[in-house]
Amino acid sequence: QGSLVESGGGLVQAGGSLRLSCAASGSILRPNTMGWYRQAPGKQRELVADITEGGSTNYADSVKGRFTISRDNFRNTVYLQMNSLKPEDTATYYCTSGWRNLAIWGQGTLVTVSS
Numbered sequence: 001q002g003s004l005v006e007s008g009g010g011l012v013q014a015g016g017s018l019r020l021s022c023a024a025s026g027s028i029l030r031p032n033t034m035g036w037y038r039q040a041p042g043k044q045r046e047l048v049a050d051i052t053e054g055g056s057t058n059y060a061d062s063v064k065g066r067f068t069i070s071r072d073n074f075r076n077t078v079y080l081q082m083n084s085l086k087p088e089d090t091a092t093y094y095c096t097s098g099w100r101n102l103a104i105w106g107q108g109t110l111v112t113v114s115s
Contacts, residue, residue, distance in 0.1 A: 003106075004024050004025075006094070007020070007109060008021050009092075010110075010112070016085050017081070018111060020080040020093055022036075023076065025076075028104075030053060030099065032097045034051055034071055034078040034096065035098070036069065036078075036080045036095060038089075039092050045094070048080070049063065066083050067081065068080070068081040078095060082111070089113050093109050094107075
């Protein structure tokens with residue numbers, strides 16, 4: 001079994017940028033779809049973006065044009081470049097790797113955007 005470790009979260013002012021990274025270690029089933037979810041206080045967890053092994057991407061409407069997901073298959077790492085951040089982007093961001101009906105999750109990294 002494998003594991004995912006996120007990094008890059010922190011505090012940023014509105015309009016700023018952050019880059020999240022998620023590194024997979026151990027045995028990861030591939031080809032896989034990797035993605036980012038987030039959960040804000042009092043809200044349900046939601047998909048932010050995902051990316052297939054081949055590089056096909058999908059974004060939530062709320063982040064289109066501002067966030068970019070990418071991956072390095074050789075290094076088993078997925079990234080989320082977050083630009084033009086808004087206070088409503090404040091959440092704990094979780095990395096995931098999915099294969100068929102199986103998935104693993106990271107512990108999450110907190111992103112706080114101040115107004």
